[in-house]
Amino acid sequence: MRLSRRLILKSAGALPLLAGGLPLLGLQARAQTAPAAVPPILFVHGNGDHAALWITTLWRMESNGVPRERMRAINFTDPLARTDDKVEQPNRSSTEDQRRELGEAVKELQRRTGAARIALVGNSRGGYSIRNYIRNGGGADVSHAVLCGVPNHGIYDWDDGINNEFNGRGPFLRGLNEGDSEATPGTAFLTLRSDGNDKYAQPDGRFVGKPGTPTGVTSDGPALKGATNLALGALDHREVAFHPRAFREIYKSIAGAEPSRIEIVPEAEVRLSGLVTGTPGGVVTNRPVSGATVEIYRVSPETGERIGGPVHSSQTGADGRWGPAQVEATWFLEIVLTSAGSPTTHFYRSPFPRSSEIAHLRAARPLGPADAGAGAVVLMSRPRGYFGLPRDVVLIDGKEPGDVKSGVPTDSVTILRLPAAELGRPVVTIFNTERIVARAWPASENRIAVAELTY
Incomplete structure (x- = not known):
């Protein structure tokens, strides 16, 4: 049988996640030297997200020799x-807001590195701001544009909601897509998409609230005329940006060569810091929260119990920054975020193999009516992808979660509610090869535990 490139890419979607490898071996490894032609890179997150989603991609870039100071991940304010793109809403942004803020970040990275042109890599809505910036005067600043899971022809094509930026029939996307080429000449465009597993590139409207209504888009929606377009098998809407398979294509497009490694090379000393952000009026933002307290504990990988006292404690100022905290690349961590008006959130994390200044924190959602009567609420969260059943192994407290839908991966959070009699006990969460043990904290004290997956 002849193996086509499409078949190879499709099969690759089933590969297990590659994390840091064996920590002790990784500590002896050395990051490679990147090709000299690699331009500075600015990573652009999607709708409602923040810069921290790019942490693993940045680590992989560093492990391939790309200097940390030549990369940045933008944090859009709103x-x-x-x-409706033309109607103001509190703590939300227009396409023009995003274009302007991205342009400022481009100029800052150029100033910091002295480079005339940089590469832009975006996921989902982040690709809109990239295309908008390049098409409307910024093309001379951008050598490469990698668009990952970007709904370039909309998530629907309807007369309803015509001014919504995600409407393929609306003026925003029509403007970006007009002409013989949808990729602005002078910049090398690459699009990465799922082969049918992107919930925002589906022919049926059930993922946008209208089941049974044709959306007018297909799984090919993220592809652009005039770009290099690749389908990465069964990867989902976020994985086409953050999965190791996506990293290979991102790196190869920008560097002009294959990466020397996919695994993350751990550092001997790991320093973490980030931004605490809030949800004013229930709207997720990247606006800083002052007066928040961040404590970090080393915990047992088997029980989630704390090993000694806090290894770090700090309070945010007006800029919302916490840290830096020094940890080791093999430590499992509990990060406790306490901020006014939000639940005290106990984040349980796999080891951080490398340093990061974008370990951003946002408190868990408020306890609601569905949590009434629960002694403890434990969330299992996957920010860099969705849970796919039966594609993935997804277990919380020894069971496959009942609130994760099968088929096209749609859910990135699953919830476990425990009776008061089970307070304080460990809760094991497993996603494929990543395993995190959280502890059940009392909901009566307005506390929520979150097992936050890294991969």
């Missing part, structure tokens, strides 16, 4: 799109 990451959520407006319902």
Whole structure:
């Protein structure tokens, strides 16, 4: 049988996640030297997200010799799109807001590195701001544009909601897509998409609230005329940006060569810091929260119990920054975020193999009516992808979660509620090869535990 490139890419989607490898071996490894032609890279997150989603990609870039100081991940102030792009909404952004803020970040990275042109890599809505910036005067600044899971022809094509930026029939996307080429000449464009597993590139409207209604888009929606377009098998909407398979294509497109490694090379000393952000009026933002307390504990990988006292404690100022905290690349961590008006959130994390200044924190959602009567609430969260059943192994407290839908991966959070009699006990969460043990904290004290997956 002849193996086509499409078949190879499709099969690759089933590969297990590659994390840091064996920590002790990784500590002896050395990051490679990147090709001299690699330009500075600016990573652009999607709707409602923040820069921290790019942590693993940045680590892989560093492990291939790309200097940390030549990369940046933008944090849009108001990451959520407006319902109508032309009508202001509190703590939401227009396409023009995003274009302007991205342009400022481009100029800052150029100034910092002295480079005339940089590469832009975006996931989902982040690709809109990239295309908008390049098409409307910024093309001379951008050598490469990698668009990952970007709904370039909309998530639907309807007369309803015509001014929503995600409407393929609306003026925003029509403007970006007009002409013989949808990729602005002078910049090398690559699009990465799923082969049918992207919930925002589906022919049926069930993922946008209208089941049974044709959306007018297909799984090929993220592809662009005039670009290099690749389908990465069964990867989902976020994985086409953050999965190791996506990293290979991102790196190869920008560097002009294959990466020397996919695994993350651990550092001997790991320093973490980040931004605490809030949800004013229930809207997720990247606006800083002052007066928040961040404590970090080393915990047992088997029980989630704390090993000694806090290894770090700090309070945010007006800029919302916490840290830096020094940890080891093999430590499992509990990060406790306490901020006014939000639940005290106990984040349980796999080891951080490398340093990061974008270990951003946002408190868990408020306890609601569905949590009434629960002694403890434990969330299992996957920010860099969705849970796919039966594609993935997904277990919380020894069971496959009942609130994760099968088929096209749609859910990135699953919830476990425990009776008061089970307070304080460990809760094992497993996603494929990543395993995190959280502890059940009392909901009566307005506390939530979150097992936050890294991969």
